[in-house]
Amino acid sequence: MVFNSLTFALFFATILLLHNLPLPWSVKKCNLLIGSYLFYAAWNPPFIILLWASTVVDWLVAMQIHRQHDPRRRKAWLVISLVVNLGFLGFFKYGQFALQNWQALMSLVGVHYEPPPWNILLPVGISFYTFHSMSYTLDIYFRRVAPIPRLFDFALFVTFFTQLVAGPILRTADLVPQFMTPRTATRDQLLWGLALMTLGLFEKVVVADGALAHVADAVYGAKDPVGCLDSWMGTLAFSGQIFCDFAGYSTVAVGAAMSLGFSIPNNFNNPYAARGFSDFWRRWHISLSTWLRDYLYVPLGGNRKSEWRTYANLMTTMLIGGLWHGANWTFVVWGGLHGLYLSVERLLRGQAARRPWLARLGAPLLVMLVTYLFVDVTWVFFRAKTFAAASTLLAAMAGLHPAAKPMLPMVWILETCVAIGGILAAQLYMRDRTLEQVVGRAHPALLATVWAAMGFLVIITQGSGDAFIYFQF
């Protein structure tokens, strides 16, 4: 089920009630586990089997890795875990993509191959829970954590509904210790958690779905080439939509966990106020970028080898990160471009260290705007379904379709400007502050008014319960 649905409201109220009854901790954990499976099954019940398989395999394999002392055997058990998890992910998410590429490859050598129709649904959130679960076996392999003695606790770690389908991708050390001792939220934690959930729903329902989604859909779904202003509006709208959609989900997840007494780290930290691309990736989808850093970039050698090897590692990590988002070469190009930006930035930083005048060129606000501009243009490859569509839109953004008729109505342009202006202003203000600091210093009357206004706007927007964009990843 999705957070912005009436079913979730009923589900969460029930979970909250059960969690605050005077029951033994083991019973409360059991409620959370059953509730989490119901949360997942409410989308498509049969796919819960995949979740169970991934859970059981990783728990058993992790035990074996921990018991083995022979490095080869440890590695062999790790390979089993990786094959099972990446096998599920590969089959369900990349199966059709692989077939299409095989077909194209065959046609290049003159062999006509018609693959059978691919009618397999993508299990919601599979990229998240496989990475979530894999991080455990990897942590055991790297001897970063001790194994979880009970399958029950590991199952709750993998399945905990707040972050199950769209992150944050948690680590064992983040969450499992919190299951070991009884937890219920204090009154203040409960209310802060509910306030965070309201903020997250506001981002998703009002800003992402209400103000921006239709603008991006119209521009990216246009049959004819669009003009310069329309293409920029569509791309800006998408930048705001994807941020508010995903950050909104993460904020609801953090709030829901907080309301139950659990601590989940932030997944976003005002990414559009980033100064540079390494700063952007410290602020955007933090749990994925740290996952890729710890389990891919660092094991590849990180920046510990030669300079060229560092660039190669960076590019490899970003290309795989791009592919993680979707089974399409456009996502790979999106990741590759970010890898390129990171490499160029690294090169410039090295130069700036030797030539201080270079560092003085970039005023912070200018660097922020240039970063946002590049991030925005790169979103085109993320949103467009084909390279042809992406290149048509980029050409429009460059002003190469001057004869195109205006396609966006004035009200949609106004909605986009207000929403994007608001997002950028808020992120600029919040760049070096935490939400907790800002709320802690605000006047209570202002807080109550803002909270009430967000809740009211969520209700009168009457969202349609559209799935979060990142569910498909």
Add this chain to the structure above:
Amino acid sequence: MIVSERGYVRSVPAILWPAVALAALVLALLAIGVWEGSMRRHGLKAGDLDDGDSHWVVERRKVDSGPRDQIVLIGDSRILFDSNLDEWQRLTGRRPIQLAMEGTNGAPVLENLANDEHFAGLAVVGMAPTSYFRDAAGLHDKALAYLRDESPSQRLGHLIDLQLQTVFAFLDHDYALFPLIERHHYRERTGYDAGSAPYFDVWKLRETGPARQYRMWSRLITDPYLQEHGRLAWHDFDGKVFEDAQIAKVIAKSKGWVAKIRGRGGEVAFLRPPSSGRVIVNEDRRVGRVRTWDPLLRATGSYGFHFRDDPVTAAMQCPEWSHLTASDAAMFTRIYVAALKAHVPWLEIHAASGAPHEHPDRG
């Protein structure tokens, strides 16, 4: 303060949370109360249900869960607005299942029923001919996929939503925040096709009761501005004349679907509800009766009721040129059901009770 073993700390801002939360709750409830009052003054009513794919699939499932010889109404918004289910029940003893959808071609649903081995009933296919004779499914093109893919969560959400709509009038997607923002007439850029602006989208036209019983929104009948806007929203059904090949293709497909249903003991009848003003002028120009309706009936061997075949229905006027008022819809239903009873033997055989045959307007 919650601390994980890893050292991660998520703090709670130190403010007077109970006071802030209580004030926020009171303010939000006040705002909702004021909004609800305002929406009721605009003519919205509690119990007027939103209609969409979720509501449609509930009715579609009734076809497969009930007896095989059910009566279903399919098509676009004309048969949806212009059919009164109570009148149907009174006249035939049978309550039809309403499966028509706004802005949506009835042909894919007829195909779906033709391929449903369980269905051996009567399908009454209503049409705005510009809708039925096109290829595109239209506004609710994903309804059939939703029937297959609807999740348990969506099903439950729909049930909760229905309950809330019986209490709150403001829960109406035509009067949600962004449709209201987009309802103002903004000055557009040079070169922009002003007719495509959201201002010219279809606004609220109807009230919906249980089992998808539509009736024209009473304010549309009394408010000249809304009525005029309703007419503008149709863009006069303007467009190119339909090609003969396109019409022939649709007729050939329809013939196959009708034969399938008839082969199982079912029947299909066609219905052409009234339209008025410039809408009917354009319909006659683009998809005239002689090129579409008459050949369709000949090819399928089905009975069809065309509103121009009866002097009473021929004189009916649609306030916004496309749909009848609730009272005219009840009369239209009485007349077309009587005609169906007279000309479709299936209906006489399967009627649950003997209802009068005479023309209701003369009876």
